[in-house]
Amino acid sequence: MPGRLFLTRDVAEIAKVAGYDAPPPEPARRNIQPGQELLVLTSEGFQRMRWGMIPTGRKNARGRPVMETIINARSETVFDKTAFADMQRAVVPADGWYEWTGQVRR
Secondary structure (H helix, E strand, O other), rough: OOEEEEOOOOHHHHHHHHHHOOOOOOOOEEEEEOOEEEEEEOEEEEEEEEEEEEEOEOOOOEEEEEEEOEOOOOOOOOOOOOOHHOOOOOOOOOOOOEEOOOOOOO
């Protein structure tokens, strides 16, 4: 499951393939983190959205709402979980993803 994304491709190229008008040019991003805004493709075209979601209806062991950001979901259960109720879907264009481990590799 991805921890961080990168997008270095020109968004005009993505728009052309998707059949939408090109949004304003975006700089290449090599470290898109959960919680940051990024360009996504919805049924209405390109929009800027925050990557991740705060689940609805989830409570912790003390009965308090869970306010953690979720960035991944299993495709086979996403429509059955209450955390994903009333969520809209979007396509997140990315050239790739990687896990941030904090370890330096040489």
